[in-house]
Amino acid sequence: MDKKIIVVFQQSRVPFFSVRESHILRLRAALPAAEVIWCHSRDEFLAALPNAEVALTWRFQQEWFDLAPELRKIATPAAGRDFFAVTSVPERIEIKNGTFHGPLMAESVLGLLLAFNRGILTAYRHQLQGDLWPDHALLGARLISGTHAVIIGFGKIGQHVGRMLKHFNIRVTGIRRTAVSAADLPMWFESGDSVQPPACLHRVLADADHVIMLLPSDTGTDHFLGEREFECMPAHAVVYNFGRGNSIDETSLAKALRAGSIRGACLDVFQQEPLTAESPLADGNLPGLVRMPHASAFTEMYIERFIDECIEWLR
Amino acid sequence: MDKKIIVVFQQSRVPFFSVRESHILRLRAALPAAEVIWCHSRDEFLAALPNAEVALTWRFQQEWFDLAPELRKIATPAAGRDFFAVTSVPERIEIKNGTFHGPLMAESVLGLLLAFNRGILTAYRHQLQGDLWPDHALLGARLISGTHAVIIGFGKIGQHVGRMLKHFNIRVTGIRRTAVSAADLPMWFESGDSVQPPACLHRVLADADHVIMLLPSDTGTDHFLGEREFECMPAHAVVYNFGRGNSIDETSLAKALRAGSIRGACLDVFQQEPLTAESPLADGNLPGLVRMPHASAFTEMYIERFIDECIEWLR
Numbered sequence: 001m002d003k004k005i006i007v008v009f010q011q012s013r014v015p016f017f018s019v020r021e022s023h024i025l026r027l028r029a030a031l032p033a034a035e036v037i038w039c040h041s042r043d044e045f046l047a048a049l050p051n052a053e054v055a056l057t058w059r060f061q062q063e064w065f066d067l068a069p070e071l072r073k074i075a076t077p078a079a080g081r082d083f084f085a086v087t088s089v090p091e092r093i094e095i096k097n098g099t100f101h102g103p104l105m106a107e108s109v110l111g112l113l114l115a116f117n118r119g120i121l122t123a124y125r126h127q128l129q130g131d132l133w134p135d136h137a138l139l140g141a142r143l144i145s146g147t148h149a150v151i152i153g154f155g156k157i158g159q160h161v162g163r164m165l166k167h168f169n170i171r172v173t174g175i176r177r178t179a180v181s182a183a184d185l186p187m188w189f190e191s192g193d194s195v196q197p198p199a200c201l202h203r204v205l206a207d208a209d210h211v212i213m214l215l216p217s218d219t220g221t222d223h224f225l226g227e228r229e230f231e232c233m234p235a236h237a238v239v240y241n242f243g244r245g246n247s248i249d250e251t252s253l254a255k256a257l258r259a260g261s262i263r264g265a266c267l268d269v270f271q272q273e274p275l276t277a278e279s280p281l282a283d284g285n286l287p288g289l290v291r292m293p294h295a296s297a298f299t300e301m302y303i304e305r306f307i308d309e310c311i312e313w314l315r
Numbered sequence: 316m317d318k319k320i321i322v323v324f325q326q327s328r329v330p331f332f333s334v335r336e337s338h339i340l341r342l343r344a345a346l347p348a349a350e351v352i353w354c355h356s357r358d359e360f361l362a363a364l365p366n367a368e369v370a371l372t373w374r375f376q377q378e379w380f381d382l383a384p385e386l387r388k389i390a391t392p393a394a395g396r397d398f399f400a401v402t403s404v405p406e407r408i409e410i411k412n413g414t415f416h417g418p419l420m421a422e423s424v425l426g427l428l429l430a431f432n433r434g435i436l437t438a439y440r441h442q443l444q445g446d447l448w449p450d451h452a453l454l455g456a457r458l459i460s461g462t463h464a465v466i467i468g469f470g471k472i473g474q475h476v477g478r479m480l481k482h483f484n485i486r487v488t489g490i491r492r493t494a495v496s497a498a499d500l501p502m503w504f505e506s507g508d509s510v511q512p513p514a515c516l517h518r519v520l521a522d523a524d525h526v527i528m529l530l531p532s533d534t535g536t537d538h539f540l541g542e543r544e545f546e547c548m549p550a551h552a553v554v555y556n557f558g559r560g561n562s563i564d565e566t567s568l569a570k571a572l573r574a575g576s577i578r579g580a581c582l583d584v585f586q587q588e589p590l591t592a593e594s595p596l597a598d599g600n601l602p603g604l605v606r607m608p609h610a611s612a613f614t615e616m617y618i619e620r621f622i623d624e625c626i627e628w629l630r
Binding site for chain 1: 435456483605607613
């Protein structure tokens with residue numbers, strides 16, 4: 001009897017996102033009936049595809065399906081579909097995206113929300129400038145308790161973030177295209193929390209303290225926030241983007257920050273990544289701008305959690 | 316019948332910590348049977364003391380008791396007793412410290428813990444230096460889930476901080492001089508959480524990811540953490556101080572940071588405040604050093620919460 005062949009090609013420029021030997025050993029131990037082939041290059045991966053029944057990979061292209069007649073399952077750690085350049089998936093093949101990102105990303109979202117509002121980033125900037133006691137620079141410090149977060153993109157990750165915000169006594173409004181029936185509302189919703197359709201966006205933004213973007217890139221989300229939306233927000237609002245960079249009109253955002261019409265923007269994702277000097281957000285001294293290099297899920301545990309899900313799925 | 320006289324002298328160089336007219340109006344509305352006198356200087360306060368039954372103040376001195384024969388109650392927003400230069404309080408007088416700090420400070424503790432561990436502060440430093448995509452500077456980013464916090468000073472504030480840490484799946488060890496009976500352990504304790512006496516400090520520190528200091532200054536807490544204690548900690552440990560500056564030997568801490576024998580120190584309080592250029596921690600580029608200017612409770616709501624407690628107490 002032939003062994004099921006699992007091909008792993010999980011390389012990234014970021015070490016956190018690359019498979020290591022310990023992960024391969026875990027797969028082999030957990031799935032002794034399968035042969036696990038670890039590929040270190042695209043060429044090795046393409047050479048292994050013809051016999052592969054399962055592929056674990058960051059990227060896939062439409063034409064590769066033709067190389068892989070035995071392929072039945074593809075798993076990717078990505079939460080979004082944008083790394084897969086595929087237009088139609090053969091019926092025989094099931095694709096599974098990672099679903100472990102919520103707890104990882106919630107730590108980064110909460111971290112930025114608290115660091116921005118509690119004056120921590122302001123204090124650190126002053127420290128690095130040689131200021132010994134910048135207490136008067138911190139008079140904009142705010143509590144997050146009692147404030148209102150609008151989470152745009154209220155799927156698995158958005159709902160996990162919302163649940164963590166409740167521990168800090170924050171009112172949550174999710175914005176979501178797909179309607180949610182009363183029975184399917186999150187268990188942790190309290191009076192005042194709600195899910196609203198995009199049609200209500202402008203009304204909801206007018207009352208937002210925190211606007212947390214978690215939209216995918218592949219579903220018509222381009223410039224979901226633009227000039228008009230920044231105008232709707234109160235001057236103390238801060239925008240956070242942990243989804244994809246296309247969802248924000250970066251030129252309008254830079255203008256809003258410069259004009260002080262919103263208080264800040266904490267961004268993990270950008271229209272163009274890595275960021276280039278041509279970006280409207282390249283100026284690191286733009287008022288209220290805090291940038292992360294698409295790092296909200298950086299952790300030694302990243303691939304570990306993905307392997308957990310793969311083992312569960314393939315067992 | 317004479318009205319009860321409440322004297323308020325609540326000025327600070329930090330606007331958040333100063334009484335405003337709205338607070339005085341709230342007191343008057345809530346306590347119509349009393350006369351509320353708002354003093355704007357120490358002289359006014361001392362002149363009003365002879366008839367005062369209640370004083371709301373940041374500071375008090377031993378000799379002022381003699382000026383105030385009618386005084387029965389003093390309330391201060393401070394959590395610690397160190398702003399009161401008093402050695403013996405007359406029996407007729409009850410002193411009440413604010414007890415509202417936990418939720419305020421927990422936001423700052425969590426904010427620093429997350430910002431440090433998730434690479435947010437590192438990313439921000441690189442941004443300010445003009446780095447467009449510092450992802451390789453963030454390879455030290457860690458999740459806080461699954462880690463271990465040692466909270467030194469496990470009173471009201473420490474226990475509130477601990478409760479918030481549990482939402483992030485952090486194991487909590489409280490260090491506390493006064494023994495806690497099993498029945499008095501916090502309700503939120505889970506398997507693995509514990510309260511330990513100071514005698515266990517070195518053993519507990521060896522296993523700490525986060526060492527959170529919340530000690531008062533007035534009870535023999537000088538240099539509770541010194542050279543020996545920093546040596547006990549693992550190299551990935553980060554120290555946080557939100558208590559009082561005397562509890563850390565700053566020279567030893569600076570040495571430990573410079574040597575990389577611990578990963579960082581996020582400090583809100585210092586031996587000398589405001590910090591001076593002579594401090595061992597004055598160099599803002601010390602590896603892993605993050606300073607706040609005694610600002611962990613900065614919020615517009617600070618005096619508001621104090622007035623809440625005063626009204627409750629005096630009604």
